[in-house]
Amino acid sequence: MAGSSANDAFVAxxxxxxxxxxxxxxxxxLNLTMPKGEFLTMLGPSGSGKTTCLMMLAGFETATHGEILLDGKxxxxIPPHKRGIGMVFQNYALFPHMTVAENLSFPLEVRKVGKSEREEKVKRALDMVQMGKFGGRRPAQLSGGQQQRIALARALVFEPELVLMDEPLGALDKQLRETLQFEITRLAHDLGITTVYVTHDQTEALTMSDRVAVFDDGRIQQLASPDVLYEQPQNSFVAQFIGENNTMEGVVQEIKGDTCIVKLDGGEVIDAKPVNVTKVGERTRVSIRPERVEFNKDRLQPGAHTLKAEVLEFIYMGDIFRTRLRVAGNEDFVVKTRNAPDQVRLxxxxxxxxGWLPEDCRALDA
Amino acid sequence: MSDASLDAPVLSADGKPLKQSLNQALRKQKIRALILIAPLLVFVMVSFVAPIGSMLMRSVQNTAGVDYIPDLMPNVVASIKDWDPRSGETPPEEVYRGMAIDLAAAFENRSHTQLGRRFNYESPGFSSLFRSAGRPVSRWDLENDGPFKEKFLDLNDDWGNIEYWASIKANSGYYTTSYFLAAFDAERTSEGIRFKDPDQRIYQKLMLRTLGLSLLITFCTLALGYPVAWLLADLPVRTSNLLLILVLLPFWTSLLVRTSAWKILLQDQGVINNFWVWLGFAERLPLINNQTGVIIAMTHILLPFMILPLYSVMKTIPPSYLRAAKSLGASNWTAFWRVYFPQTTAGIGAGALLVFILAVGYFITPELVGGADGTFISNRIYFQFAVSGNWGLAAALGTLMLVVILVLYYIYDKLVGVDNVKLG
Structure with missing residues (x-):
């Protein structure tokens, strides 16, 4: 998906x-292009504009300015019903007065598909989401997870090339959400559907998407694949929003190619990678992931700066240990370590x- | 669970059957609930159920004033049993003799005019017959002055009319069907029961007109109210509350005031007709004292009863249903007709039922703007009660109305299901 450009854009x-x-x-x-077959997630806090973007794409809102292109056009x-875009809603929006099969048959009926073909397609779509036996039921007789499967099948049954999903798993419990996350991605890839998925759950965004667009304040803050987003956030907002994160504030003291030295407000000096700081003397917020903090001195580079820390709390979480430290006056500095046989329990x-490797500690905008 | 536990009654911890324990535990709650509703229950019984019950009874009770006919005319009732009106002959002497005794007794009590009025409901003429006979009969010597047949015929030839005697015989019990017959535009003759001539069937005509106009008014309120309710449900709460007040404002105004307002607007020299003429039309529209006036005024007055249930149902339909339908390829109309409309049927049902039942019983508006051909059955019931004093017929018409409504309600329940009706 990395080679996407405006030329082969399916959605723009x-x-x-x-x-x-x-x-x-x-x-x-907003500028965004998506190639065919991509699974793109719009992630952001509420009010960041992500749902509005989805609604403009679906045709329920009109853009005040600018152009939205679908397959180059x-x-x-074009009114919503002529766009041929499948959509899954947060509250499922299954028609309560129709059975499951009638719900699925609806988009085919309005497209004047013949009866036998309709029945066959409905059956295939129900089997696809493992709900083959539920065709005669009413939506109210199904659990939330089952309803969402039906909603998914209904959005796919007329074989749209683009499917939009508006926080479809928001109302489900954690375990069900994880199962469905996997199923939705599998279906989207198997059928080669282009998908735009809106969520405020960052784990969901990271696990499901080819690319994630992080929204805040009506803009895309960063558009990248999940690993890049997590490991190389471009600004403080993305770093804060995606995953857990330790931050410290200070002033850039020295920039040397790929590394810089930051003097924290408490006087301590650390190594960092300059991301969006450009000159000495600029204020910066450095960000480091809890699992990239190292307290085994042997694994650090020679000459690397270290910080003194006091252990405040040790929490055993099963697969990982979570240790809270006081570092440079910050009492919420968290370190995560894997529960390995040789791991130290502080x-x-x-x-x-x-300490840490300089490239794991990113000096971002203050 | 083993199968044995299904047969034996489940026991609570102290060995008593669980059902019994549960009943004991709930008894206190039930008694408390009963005490709370007791004042309303008593009020409803005393002020609603009992009067209506007595009213319904009146439709079959055969009374003149407060007394039953057999109590007022015991001798006639006893002797007329053996007489057959179809024989073509006047009743035997003992019936006339009985009549003389009973009439003399009634004249003593000043109740012979009430008897006359009672039988006048059956055939006009009875009233004067009884009234004029009262005084002469009271002067007869009941022991020795016989035979009385000739004496009665001397008073008035109508005492020899078989139809009159047939009426008396038919209404000689404690209960009578004659009020219901009248309510159905039927009458009893010496040959049996038959419908009146078509041009005299006023109650059938009124009943059909009442039901027909009510149905039309219900339809009008639906056609006008549906878009308004949808708009209200679709707007943001702040705006919709404001508009809702506009809907409710007339609702809070006195019915009499609103009807009078329509009278002013609709009359020949009224605002609407003046505007019509100003537009250049020569003919003034007949908008009042006819069915048009009733339809216009009642549609307006009953509109809130349609809008409110519709609104409350539409409020619960999330906008995502319509969006979903459109995203699935349905045009605006298809999305409305196949997805939105079916979900509002509960509100339509509730609104239609409410408006229709209210309309059928409407009185003030048809009375004030209905004129001759816009009156409802309720106006006739009022007339029988207050003007003509025929409470029996009024009660029979009222009972008939109640039965018609209950039947319609039953049919409605079978077709739509009253469980699906949402009033708010």
């Missing part, structure tokens, strides 16, 4: 803006020294 947003009240922009200058003036009150 070009300088799209949206305002509801004529005073504030909910979506500010502008769709701004005790509260213990004084240790911690």
């Amino acid at each position: 947003f070009e300088r799209v803006q949206k305002s509801y009240d004529g005073e504030t922009l909910v979506v500010k200058d 502008p769709i701004n003036n 005790k509260p009150g213990q004084q240790i020294e911690i």
Whole structure:
């Protein structure tokens, strides 16, 4: 998916803006292209504009400015029912007065598909989501997970090339959500469907997507594959929003190619990788993942800066240990270590020294 | 669980059957609940169920004033049993003799006019017959002045009319069907029961008109109210609350005031007709004292009863259903008709039932703007009660109305299901 460019874009947003009240922009200058077959997630806090983008793509909202293209054709003036886009809603939106089979048959009926073909397609779609036996039931007789499977089957039964999902798993419990996450990705890849998925759950975004667009304040803050997003966040917001994160504030003291030295507000000095700091003297917020903090001095590079830390709390979580430290005045500095046979278990009150590889500690905007 | 446990009654911890223990535990709650509703229960019984029950009874009770006919005319009732009106002959002497005794006794009590009025409901003429006979009969010597047949015929030839005697015989019990016959536009003759001439069947006509106009008004309120309710349900809460007040404002105004307002608007020299003429039309529209006026005024007055149930049902339908339908390829109309509309049937049912039942019983509006051909059955019931004093017929018409509504309700329940009706 890395080779996507505007030329082979299946879905494209070009300088799209949206305002509801004529005073504030909910979506500010959105540019996005998606190749065919991609699973893209729009991730962001509520009010960040992600759902608005989805609704503009579906045709339920109109863009105030800019162009949305589907397969190279502008769709701004095409009504929703002529766009041929499948959609899955958070509350499932299964029609309560129809049976499951009638729900699935509905998009085929409005497309004037013949009766026998309709029945066959409905059956195939139900089997696809392992709900073959439930055709005669009413939606109210199904559990939340089953309803969402039916909603998924209904969005796929008329074989759309693009499927939109608006927080489809938001109302389900954790275990069911994980099962369905896997099923949705499998289906999307098997059928080669292009999918736009909206969620505020970052784990969901990371596990399901080819690429994730992180939204905040009406803009895409970063658009990248999950691993890049997690390991190389481009700014403080993305670093904070994706995964757990330790932050410290300070001033850039020295920049040397790929590394820089940051003097923290408490006076301590650390190594970091300059990401969006450019000059000495600039204020910065450094970010480091809890699992990249090292307290075994032997594994650090010679000459690397270290920080003194005091263990405040040790939490045994089964697969990992979670240790809370006081570092440079910050009492919420968290370190995660794997529960391996040779792993040290720190005790509260213990004084240790911690460090990290310079590329794991990213100096971002303050 | 083993199968044996299914047969034996389940026991609670102290060995008593569980059902018994449960009943004991719930008894206190039930008694408390009963005490709470007791005042309302008593109120409803005293002020609603009992009067209505007595009213329904009145439709079959055969009374003149407060007394039953057999108590007022014991001798006539006893002797007329053996007479057959179909024989073509006047009743035998003992019936006339009985009549003389009973009439004399009634004249003493000043109740002979009430008797006359009672039988006047059956055939006009009875009233004057009884009234004029009261005084002469009271002067007869009941022991020796016989035979009385000739004496009665001397008073008035109508005492020899077989139809009159047939009426008396037919209404000589404690209970009578004659009010219901009248309510059905039927009458009893010496040959048996038959419908009146078609041009005299006023109650059938009124009943059909009441049901027909009510149905039309229900349909009008639905056609006008549905889009309004949808708009209300679709708007943001702040705006919809404001609009809802506009819907409710007329609702809070007195019915009499609103009907009078329509009278002013609809009359020949009223606002609407003046505007019509100003537009350049020569003819003034007959909008009042006819069915048009009733339909217009009642549609307006009953509109909130349609809008409110519709609104409350539509409020619960998430907008995502319509969106889902459109995303699945349905045009606006298909999405509405196949997805939205079926989900509002519960509200339509509730609104239609409410408006229809209210409309059928409407009185003030048809009375004020209905004129001659816009009156409802309720206006006729009022007339029988207050003007003509025929409470029996009024009660029979009322009972008939109640039965018709219950039958319609039953049919409605079979077709739509009353469980599906949502009133709010």
